[in-house]
Amino acid sequence: MTAKIFIDGEHGTTGLQIRARLAERRDIEVISIPAEKRKDPAARAEFLNAADIAILCLPDDAARESVSLIENDTTRVIDASTAHRVAEGWVYGFAEMDKAQSAAIRNAKRVANPGCWPQGSIAFLRPLIGAGLLPADLPVTVNGISGYSGGGRTMIEDYEAKGVDAPSFMPYGLTLNHKHLPELQTYAKLAGVPLMQPAVGNFAQGMLTALPLQLGHLDRVPPGAELHTALADHYGAIESGVVKVAPLASIERTADIDPEIHNDTNTMTLHVFANDARAQALLVAVYDNLGKGASGAAVQNMDLMLEGL
Numbered sequence: 006m007t008a009k010i011f012i013d014g015e016h017g018t019t020g021l022q023i024r025a026r027l028a029e030r031r032d033i034e035v036i037s038i039p040a041e042k043r044k045d046p047a048a049r050a051e052f053l054n055a056a057d058i059a060i061l062c063l064p065d066d067a068a069r070e071s072v073s074l075i076e077n078d079t080t081r082v083i084d085a086s087t088a089h090r091v092a093e094g095w096v097y098g099f100a101e102m103d104k105a106q107s108a109a110i111r112n113a114k115r116v117a118n119p120g121c122w123p124q125g126s127i128a129f130l131r132p133l134i135g136a137g138l139l140p141a142d143l144p145v146t147v148n149g150i151s152g153y154s155g156g157g158r159t160m161i162e163d164y165e166a167k168g169v170d171a172p173s174f175m176p177y178g179l180t181l182n183h184k185h186l187p188e189l190q191t192y193a194k195l196a197g198v199p200l201m202q203p204a205v206g207n208f209a210q211g212m213l214t215a216l217p218l219q220l221g222h223l224d225r226v227p228p229g230a231e232l233h234t235a236l237a238d239h240y241g242a243i244e245s246g247v248v249k250v251a252p253l254a255s256i257e258r259t260a261d262i263d264p265e266i267h268n269d270t271n272t273m274t275l276h277v278f279a280n281d282a283r284a285q286a287l288l289v290a291v292y293d294n295l296g297k298g299a300s301g302a303a304v305q306n307m308d309l310m311l312e313g314l
């Protein structure tokens with residue numbers, strides 16, 4: 006049987022990227038809604054119920070509506086929106102975050118694709134808290150920069166209209182209440198809400214997430230080499246090979262910390278920097294907001310779910 010895949014929202018930023026990634030695939034059939042019917046609930050219901058896997062690339066409310074339109078027991082869902090990421094009954098679609106997660110995704114009926122920002126932070130915090138090297142109550146701050154495609158069609162049109170006149174660096178999330186905080190806290194297994202302060206740059210695609218850590222108040226301060234080894238051990242044991250740990254380096258600067266370096270791939274590279282004498286560390290994840298941050302992760306999750314069909 007050839008699995009039928011329906012991308013609800015296939016004409017948006019994430020949907021188009023998924024379509025492009027699936028274009029050459031012969032093992033699946035992408036069923037496609039006519040563009041003029043893409044917001045017609047009755048037509049969407051027909052496609053949603055005909056699909057083996059529906060991938061929702063929609064605003065949150067429309068994603069909730071799509072789920073409510075599914076009347077059968079067979080359509081499995083990957084939701085790229087924020088709507089279901091901490092909802093009961095949904096599996097978080099970050100396959101590498103622990104050893105059991107890819108099996109959970111493989112067998113899930115409902116998978117919530119992660120937000121782009123939390124993935125970089127969870128990639129560090131979950132294994133390091135799990136290994137007991139960082140405490141769950143560590144006061145975490147997150148900063149970073151994303152290409153403007155992270156803001157979807159509206160932000161893309163805005164930046165492309167302004168061109169070189171668009172701001173080269175625009176901090177946002179200034180109410181300190183970014184929509185990704187619940188999933189970040191939940192899946193990193195943090196006791197408190199992190200302080201997250203992202204930025205958009207005047208480039209289309211790619212991102213980096215940075216966690217500067219002050220560790221001097223801990224009873225035992227983990228040296229940078231221990232943080233690095235724990236991450237290398239964790240990701241070395243994960244089959245997908247998507248998340249890589251860069252060699253521990255003591256350098257002033259490196260061209261590898263480039264938000265665009267992994268564009269059009271699913272790769273995420275984790276960098277650990279440390280000043281042990283000061284009990285400080287800096288963790289930096291580099292990845293593509295449209296790759297591992299969105300569409301690439303959705304296709305990775307779809308492939309896992311196809312194995313479970």
Ligand SMILES: NC(=O)C1=CN([C@@H]2O[C@H](COP(=O)(O)OP(=O)(O)OC[C@H]3O[C@@H](n4cnc5c(N)ncnc54)[C@H](OP(=O)(O)O)[C@@H]3O)[C@@H](O)[C@H]2O)C=CC1
Pocket residue numbers: 013014015016017018019020043044045061062063064065067085086087119120121154155156157158159294295298299
């Ligand atoms: N861009 C990114 O890097 C990431 C995005 N996401 C998430 O993926 C989802 C899609 O985002 P993105 O692709 O960027 O957004 P876009 O705005 O680029 O695309 C959204 C698509 O959904 C369509 N749409 C809007 N309302 C409805 C509706 N009621 N019924 C059917 N279709 C509708 C839009 O049509 P129209 O344009 O005509 O309104 C558009 O084609 C969002 O939830 C976003 O949070 C997740 C991770 C990263």
Ligand SMILES: CC(=O)N[C@@H](CCC(=O)OP(=O)(O)O)C(=O)O
Pocket residue numbers: 085086087119120121122151152153154155156185203204205298
């Ligand atoms: C640059 C930019 O605006 N990025 C988006 C997040 C992109 C993403 O991860 O998408 P979700 O909307 O699915 O969570 C933001 O910070 O809101």
